[in-house]
Amino acid sequence: MTEARRPWWFIGLGVLAIGLLVGLGVWQLQRLQWKTALIQRVEAGLVAPPVSAPGPDAWAQVSFDTSEYRRIEVRGRYLPADDLLVKAVTSRGSGFWVMTPFETDDGWRLFINRGFVPDDRTSVADRPRPEGEHSVTGLLRLTQPGGAFLRDNDPAANRWFSRDTVAMSQSVGLGEVAPYFVDADEQGDDLPVGGLTVVSFPNKHFGYAMTWFGLAGVFAYLLYRATIQTKRSDEV
Incomplete structure (x- = not known):
């Protein structure tokens, strides 16, 4: 009876692991959408004419997603x-x-x-x-x-x-x-030197997503092979 139950526990854990890996891949795709939108907003803002700085009435709305850079x-x-x-x-x-x-x-x-x-x-x-x-x-x-x-x-x-x-x-x-x-902004070469802000957002979320999905695929294949082998052993 123990031998008969063991494959089902194994399958359950395998399916859970695959679900977790797929979930991580989906999360990275969501992060990719957020990061892409952020980069587009920042790049557009860097070349746009300056606007008036937010005063006290608008401070509550100032956030990284809407205002940084x-x-x-x-x-x-x-x-x-x-x-x-x-x-x-x-x-x-x-x-x-x-x-x-x-x-x-x-x-x-x-x-x-x-x-x-x-x-x-x-x-x-x-x-x-x-x-x-x-x-x-x-x-x-x-x-x-x-x-x-x-x-x-x-x-x-x-x-x-x-x-x-x-x-x-x-x-x-x-x-x-x-x-x-x-x-x-930079005001010539006199000290202090302005305009040295580095604006860079690494965007590797697509690669991360493919890694998680790839691992999910590998786990699914290994689970399939293990299940097939178990069934064959039981038949023998």
Whole structure:
């Protein structure tokens, strides 16, 4: 009786494994659709004219799927609060992003990533701040809470590994700020150097889907062979 039951348990587990693999393949196809739509939106936004930065009334609708990497523009003035330097690695080497508080003409505040400075050029003189009324264009980037991989932000020590606008605002007493910052466009070769944002979305979901479907096919074939052999053994 035990020998008779064993093939059915084996078949049940095999069918479950095949179903799981097929489900993973379908999930990757869904991810492929999402990623393709995201890439198309971002590529269209990168070449589109900048739009006005979302104000407080629209902050609740700002999300990765709808707003990240959109070209925006703000007009106002840089605030006298200190710049915050965030560790960065760019095409120009290791250094820091210069995050500067900014107040718009409408009275709300946000951070501007004015650009990159290398490790040996971090003095205030190396990152002069524009004075007076100023217009900034660049890419909308969502706040990056917490820190980087295995490296937490330490506001008390003024060590930053991610551009966390809420924590940065609290550290300089800025009050409420936008849940995003602006990666400023390039403004010539002077420091800080803007326009270094890398916009790249690997899209390997189709390959992953085919891998899962292929494994499902292999499991189905092995299950079929095992079932046939079991039946033959029983007949003998």
